[in-house]
Amino acid sequence: DARVTQTPRDKVTEMGQEVTMRCQPILGHNTVFWYRQTMMQGLELLAYFRNRAPLDDSGMPKDRFSAEMPDATLATLKIQPSEPRDSAVYFCARKVPPVRTGELFFGEGSRLTVL
Amino acid sequence: AQSVTQPDIHITVSEGASLELRCNYSYGATPYLFWYVQSPGQGLQLLLKYFSGDTLVQGIKGFEAEFKRSQSSFNLRKPSVHWSDAAEYFCAVGASGGFKTIFGAGTRLFVKA
Numbered sequence: 001d002a003r004v005t006q007t008p009r010d011k012v013t014e015m016g017q018e019v020t021m022r023c024q025p026i027l028g029h030n031t032v033f034w035y036r037q038t039m040m041q042g043l044e045l046l047a048y049f050r051n052r053a054p055l056d057d058s059g060m061p062k063d064r065f066s067a068e069m070p071d072a073t074l075a076t077l078k079i080q081p082s083e084p085r086d087s088a089v090y091f092c093a094r095k096v097p098p099v100r101t102g103e104l105f106f107g108e109g110s111r112l113t114v115l
Numbered sequence: 116a117q118s119v120t121q122p123d124i125h126i127t128v129s130e131g132a133s134l135e136l137r138c139n140y141s142y143g144a145t146p147y148l149f150w151y152v153q154s155p156g157q158g159l160q161l162l163l164k165y166f167s168g169d170t171l172v173q174g175i176k177g178f179e180a181e182f183k184r185s186q187s188s189f190n191l192r193k194p195s196v197h198w199s200d201a202a203e204y205f206c207a208v209g210a211s212g213g214f215k216t217i218f219g220a221g222t223r224l225f226v227k228a
Contacts (some may be wrong), residue, residue: 055214104216
């Protein structure tokens with residue numbers, strides 16, 4: 001499987017700042033998932049895309065979070081403005097064929113700390 | 116509703132001892148089942164998966180899991196644990212035609228010498 005690269009791996013920022021996390025490359029069926037992991041909530045699904053269109057972003061706070069796929073090999077997750085409660089590890093994942101099974105291949109995550 | 120339950124938040128075993136991590140799922144159709152492992156600072160890595168056929172599946176790093184439909188379970192086992200197995204383990208089920216993957220809360224494994 002091709003690697004899923006997430007950047008930045010670690011980000012420390014101050015409350016109110018904009019944060020953009022990137023995920024690439026995206027291969028295969030162009031289905032991308034964003035998860036957030038915290039000690040308290042565990043692994044939460046924020047959003048998922050297929051062919052660059054959002055299929056479900058109900059898990060994402062709409063007022064400050066946005067997820068896009070600017071092109072077929074790049075997915076971004078933006079938080080503006082960031083808050084301390086956004087501190088978490090954010091994972092990007094893509095589907096592994098056959099897509100009906102739900103098998104995912106994960107990136108190594110972006111650890112976000114908002115002070 | 117579809118769900119995955121991992122009853123043990125954490126487990127401690129001695130190195131060389133056997134391991135069983137429990138997983139129960141709730142899903143109306145034939146499930147696609149997975150176990151993932153997460154080492155500190157890393158992403159989730161697939162250990163093994165069950166789609167159909169033989170209910171005992173083998174995975175990487177010497178792990179195996181058994182699908183028991185009657186018990187709605189997919190427990191993970193390893194006959195002899197190594198210190199490097201210390202990590203968090205997640206059970207998951209593929210649902211909604213693959214559009215969603217539902218994860219359990221995870222079980223953290225500690226290995227003592």
